[in-house]
Amino acid sequence: MTTYIDASVLLRIVLGQPEPLGEWPRLEAGLTSAITRVECLRTLDRERQSGRLAERGVALARASLFSHLDALSIIELGEGILERASNPFPTSLGTLDALHLASALQWRDGRREPIRLATHDRQLALCARAVGLEVIGLAD
Secondary structure (H helix, E strand, O other), X not given: OEEEEXXXXXXXXXXXXXXXXXXXXXXXXXXXXXHHHHHHHHHHHHHHHHOOOOHHHHHHHHHHHHHHHHHOEEXXXXXXXXXHHHOOOOOOOOHHHHHHHHHHHHHHHHHOOOEXXXXXXXXXXXXXXXXXXXXXXXXX
C-alpha cells in the first residue's frame, strides 16, 4: 500500500529521535508533499540556530533528509490541493497539516487507490482518521 509521509516522520528519522516509524524499513511506495522539504529544512535550521544541532549534525541530517526525499514521490502543490486545504475539515488543522492531508487525499482520489498516512502528529492523525485514512506512526 502507498504511504503518505508527513514531515514529522522524516524529522524523527534524520534527527535520530526516539521512536521513529517502525514500518519505515518495510515501506513499499512512499510519497510526500513538496512542502515537506521546506518544513524539514526550516526545522533543521531552527535546531542549528538554537544550538541544539552543531554544524556536523546539520550536515549529516541534511544529507539524510535529501537521500530520503529522493526515494519518495513528491506531490506538487497545485490549485486542487490548495483549494482542498482551504476548505473545512472535520477536526481542527493548522495550515501545513491541512496541506499534507489535502495532498494525500488528492493523490488517493486521483488514483482511486488506497493510501495510508504516516505521522507522529496527533491532530493530523485524528483528522486523517476522520476522513477515512488509515494512520500509522502514532499509538492510539
